[in-house]
Amino acid sequence: MFNIFPLKNGLDNVEGFFCNGVNVGLKKSETDGDVAFIRSDTLCDVSAVFTKNRFAAAPIKHFRKYPKGFQTNFLLMNAKNANAMTGKKGVEDIEEVFSQLKKKLPDIHNPIMSSTGVIGYRLNKEKICSAFDKFDFCSKDSDATARAIMTTDRFKKEMCFKVELEDGSFFHIAAICKGAGMINPAMATMLCFILTDANIPKADMDELLFKASEQSFNSISVDGDTSTNDSLFLLTSRKRKTYDKEAFEEALNKLTKHLSLEILRDGEGSNKVVAFEVCGAKSYEDALKASKALSNSLLVKTALFGEDPNWGRIASTIGASEIECSEEDLEIFYDDVLIYSKEQPSLDKETEEKAYKVMKQNSYKITCKLNLGDFSAISYGCDLSYEYVKINADYRT
Numbered sequence: 001m002f003n004i005f006p007l008k009n010g011l012d013n014v015e016g017f018f019c020n021g022v023n024v025g026l027k028k029s030e031t032d033g034d035v036a037f038i039r040s041d042t043l044c045d046v047s048a049v050f051t052k053n054r055f056a057a058a059p060i061k062h063f064r065k066y067p068k069g070f071q072t073n074f075l076l077m078n079a080k081n082a083n084a085m086t087g088k089k090g091v092e093d094i095e096e097v098f099s100q101l102k103k104k105l106p107d108i109h110n111p112i113m114s115s116t117g118v119i120g121y122r123l124n125k126e127k128i129c130s131a132f133d134k135f136d137f138c139s140k141d142s143d144a145t146a147r148a149i150m151t152t153d154r155f156k157k158e159m160c161f162k163v164e165l166e167d168g169s170f171f172h173i174a175a176i177c178k179g180a181g182m183i184n185p186a187m188a189t190m191l192c193f194i195l196t197d198a199n200i201p202k203a204d205m206d207e208l209l210f211k212a213s214e215q216s217f218n219s220i221s222v223d224g225d226t227s228t229n230d231s232l233f234l235l236t237s238r239k240r241k242t243y244d245k246e247a248f249e250e251a252l253n254k255l256t257k258h259l260s261l262e263i264l265r266d267g268e269g270s271n272k273v274v275a276f277e278v279c280g281a282k283s284y285e286d287a288l289k290a291s292k293a294l295s296n297s298l299l300v301k302t303a304l305f306g307e308d309p310n311w312g313r314i315a316s317t318i319g320a321s322e323i324e325c326s327e328e329d330l331e332i333f334y335d336d337v338l339i340y341s342k343e344q345p346s347l348d349k350e351t352e353e354k355a356y357k358v359m360k361q362n363s364y365k366i367t368c369k370l371n372l373g374d375f376s377a378i379s380y381g382c383d384l385s386y387e388y389v390k391i392n393a394d395y396r397t
Contacts (some may be wrong), residue, residue: 001166002163002164004254005164006089006160007160007161007162009142009160010142010143010146010158010175010176011145011158012140012141012142013138013174014172014173014174016239017039017140017195018040018139019036019140020035020036020141020145021145022036022135022144023148024127024128026079026081026117026127032298033144033280034078034080035076035148036076036115036145036348037128037135038193040074041073042238043072044071044073044235044236044239045071045200045202046071046072047209049126050232051173051347053228053230055085056228056229057085058094058117059114059115059231060231061090064278066110069397070110071110072112073107074111075233076097076111076112076113076114077114077115077127077145077148077149077193078113079115079150079178079189080151081117081123082115082229083113083115083120083121083123085228086120086121086122087302093125094113097125097129098111098325099271100125100132105132106350114149114191114233116151119188120227128390132307133360134151135222142160142174143158146340147374149176151178151268154266155176156176157177159174159258159259161255163244165247169201171197171199171248172241173195173198173248173252173255174255176193177193178190179191185257190232193230193233194209194233194237196236196237196248196311196358197236197237199239199240204248207307211249211254212249213254215253217259219260219294219379220261220379220381228304229377242330261273264382270382271305271383272362272363272367272383273362273382274366274380275380276294277291277366277376278291278294278331278366278370279375280369280370280371280372280375281324282306282324283373284327284375284377287375288377288379290325290368290370291378291379293317294317295374296319297313297317298384300313301382307359307360309334309347311332311347314366315330315332318368328371330342330371331368332364333368334359336360364393
């Protein structure tokens with residue numbers, strides 16, 4: 001038995017970690033931070049999942065230079081510059097930044113960098129290094145850290161849980177993340193930093209982080225684009241000396257699911273979060289492929305924005321996904337409203353009105369029953385609005 005309680009102030013609750021964010025002029029607004037850090041007072045095991053984009057950014061390449069199973073006690077993050085498509089010089093720039101940091105903090109070990117922003121430009125090393133004189137490395141400010149990594153995000157994203165076991169012992173798990181656009185289910189589709197003080201074994205960290213990512217960040221789509229910088233990290237200080245695998249897994253899943261849906265809710269102008277469930281498939285692979293196709297479809301997304309119960313776009317997307325399916329067996333529901341079946345191929349006025357009421361909601365589920373087998377999968381998407389086009393047309397400028 002265990003209980004999971006939400007706590008305010010995100011990362012600040014996790015024992016053994018410090019964090020903060022400052023502005024060095026990378027963002028236009030001086031009130032918003034643009035460089036942040038997370039520091040531990042002990043060496044931490046780290047697990048990570050990265051983008052599947054073949055043009056992985058320099059921070060990911062730098063991370064992969066470390067030996068397998070390495071430990072770290074420092075993460076540095078910056079906004080406005082992705083340091084992607086910058087070649088060997090991009091990695092060298094990171095190494096130079098860390099060499100300057102070590103003059104300030106000689107005890108940092110295997111530091112990690114994570115960047116977000118515009119692709120194709122080298123880091124402004126002078127500005128980033130100027131943050132080292134502004135940081136209070138013994139401070140805790142989850143709010144400032146979460147805000148410093150935001151780019152087109154409309155709001156910060158953070159969450160913390162206290163997990164209490166039956167014997168009264170407890171541990172914390174908390175995270176911040178950023179993400180609103182370039183979100184496609186190809187892991188990890190954002191930057192996310194998860195901290196815990198649980199005494200979790202490294203093998204469990206790797207196993208549970210991957211499983212959680214598949215059910216959360218790897219199941220959402222804003223626009224079908226996969227970034228070069230997507231990174232998901234889990235670090236533990238082990239300060240609490242407490243651990244239960246089942247409890248940790250449930251808390252981690254709750255955490256990642258909440259944050260992934262927050263990304264969709266943000267969605268660079270999105271107004272709706274929609275679950276796409278495909279069930280009755282002949283294989284799990286078929287169900288997953290079709291559900292992801294629905295979450296990625298631009299025609300489906302624009303129909304969501306227009307609140308148009310056009311089931312033809314749903315059916316067409318399933319057929320185009322090349323899975324095994326049949327229009328004779330297909331059924332489509334908006335929440336519990338049946339809008340398509342063999343017996344009901346066209347919308348009557350009453351059904352359309354019911355479907356329209358469903359689509360007026362901020363969140364709902366579209367269920368597609370293939371009625372061919374026993375497998376199901378669910379992916380999550382959002383609508384595509386005029387605001388998305390405006391934001392991304394002006395992104396670099």
